[in-house]
Amino acid sequence: MEPLRQSPSPCPSSRPSSPRTPPCEMFGHVGIEAVLDQLKIKAMKMGFEFNIMVVGQSGLGKSTMVNTLFKSKMWKTTVPGFVMPIPQTLQLHSVTHVIEEKGVKLKLTVTDTPGFGDQINNDRCWDPILGYINEQYERYLQEEILITRQRHIPDTRVHCCVYFVPPTGHCLRPLDIECLQRLCRTVNVVPVIARADSLTIEEREAFRRRIQQNMRVHGIDVYPQKCFDEDINDKILNSKIRDRIPFAVVGADREHLVNGRCVLGRQTKWGIIEVENMAHCEFPLLRDLLIRSHLQDLKDITHNVHYENYRVIRLNESHLLPRGPGWVNLAPASARQLTSPGPSKACRRARDGSEDGF
Numbered sequence: 001m002e003p004l005r006q007s008p009s010p011c012p013s014s015r016p017s018s019p020r021t022p023p024c025e026m027f028g029h030v031g032i033e034a035v036l037d038q039l040k041i042k043a044m045k046m047g048f049e050f051n052i053m054v055v056g057q058s059g060l061g062k063s064t065m066v067n068t069l070f071k072s073k074m075w076k077t078t079v080p081g082f083v084m085p086i087p088q089t090l091q092l093h094s095v096t097h098v099i100e101e102k103g104v105k106l107k108l109t110v111t112d113t114p115g116f117g118d119q120i121n122n123d124r125c126w127d128p129i130l131g132y133i134n135e136q137y138e139r140y141l142q143e144e145i146l147i148t149r150q151r152h153i154p155d156t157r158v159h160c161c162v163y164f165v166p167p168t169g170h171c172l173r174p175l176d177i178e179c180l181q182r183l184c185r186t187v188n189v190v191p192v193i194a195r196a197d198s199l200t201i202e203e204r205e206a207f208r209r210r211i212q213q214n215m216r217v218h219g220i221d222v223y224p225q226k227c228f229d230e231d232i233n234d235k236i237l238n239s240k241i242r243d244r245i246p247f248a249v250v251g252a253d254r255e256h257l258v259n260g261r262c263v264l265g266r267q268t269k270w271g272i273i274e275v276e277n278m279a280h281c282e283f284p285l286l287r288d289l290l291i292r293s294h295l296q297d298l299k300d301i302t303h304n305v306h307y308e309n310y311r312v313i314r315l316n317e318s319h320l321l322p323r324g325p326g327w328v329n330l331a332p333a334s335a336r337q338l339t340s341p342g343p344s345k346a347c348r349r350a351r352d353g354s355e356d357g358f
């Protein structure tokens with residue numbers, strides 16, 4: 001029976017040419033680049049989810065910054081003829097908005113947190129914040145381990161935490177150090193110098209350098225983390241960003257008329273501080289990082305690093321629990337697990353097999 005051997009190849013040109021067969025068009029164009037269009041169409045249909053959290057001491061302009069970032073699309077502070085001040089944030093709460101620009105839908109959730117650190121006893125004042133972040137990981141995990149799970153798991157995990165450093169002009173306070181150390185192990189943190197209009201240009205620069213040095217000394221690894229640069233292009237771009245972090249920002253949620261243009265800014269006695277003007281502050285750098293250049297990377301690192309650390313820890317713990325048939329028996333996390341210091345440290349310990357608690 002020879003027919004199989006004699007049957008012509010369905011695509012003779014797709015086989016490598018031997019010295020005797022004439023060269024064929026094996027490297028012809030097959031249109032692989034169209035996959036990019038497919039991804040784009042799919043992404044446009046699905047839309048994007050992005051979750052930001054603002055954290056820091058009371059009165060540093062966190063709620064205002066949320067409005068500045070999304071051009072007052074989050075909180076409405078003006079009714080015609082009357083300007084309402086943004087109220088003090090008294091409890092942690094999230095607001096979700098769907099923002100659409102040029103057919104691209106962004107489901108944006110901003111979690112505003114009450115300012116911390118103004119109590120007499122600030123012991124563990126970061127617990128509610130870490131608790132919230134870990135709760136979102138837990139929620140995702142509980143969905144992910146279901147046998148019949150949703151095709152698309154709703155993502156409420158915090159992709160970026162913007163940390164507001166008070167403009168003291170000195171250095172990081174012990175409370176900020178403690179808090180940043182814990183947050184960095186759990187979530188992507190982008191620190192900013194808040195209310196930067198209270199510092200001169202030289203003071204801002206000197207303050208930034210001191211904060212950078214403080215962060216190096218205290219092992220505070222903020223976003224974009226050096227160890228996750230994927231190639232030389234990432235390295236070049238991210239090094240420039242790392243050099244400018246923390247950005248000195250000014251927040252505003254009101255518009256003013258400057259030279260016939262409507263600009264977001266703060267009216268002062270000596271003029272208007274335009275928040276989107278790089279000569280006045282570095283808010284544009286923050287916005288570009290969060291939305292224009294690194295949104296997807298922030299999501300990827302959240303999923304592949306921070307959430308993964310949390311997941312490993314929780315699944316390791318589950319081995320200690322009695323199992324159902326063929327099922328990972330994962331009990332809901334306890335309050336202590338949700339607020340314990342960063343999973344990555346704990347993760348390393350779990351991998352090293354060391355027994356000491358955090």
Ligand SMILES: Nc1nc2c(ncn2[C@@H]2O[C@H](COP(=O)(O)OP(=O)(O)OP(=O)(O)O)[C@@H](O)[C@H]2O)c(=O)[nH]1
Pocket residue numbers: 057058059060061062063064065086087088089090113114115116194195196197198249250251252266
């Ligand atoms: N000078 C200056 N004032 C600001 C800036 N951002 C906000 N403010 C003002 O600071 C005050 C407090 O702003 P909020 O946005 O409510 O501050 P917050 O950090 O959310 O405060 P809590 O909710 O108490 O934690 C308001 O009067 C704002 O107008 C800024 O960049 N510079």
Ligand SMILES: [Mg+2]
Pocket residue numbers: 062063064087088089112113114115
């Ligand atoms: Mg607030």
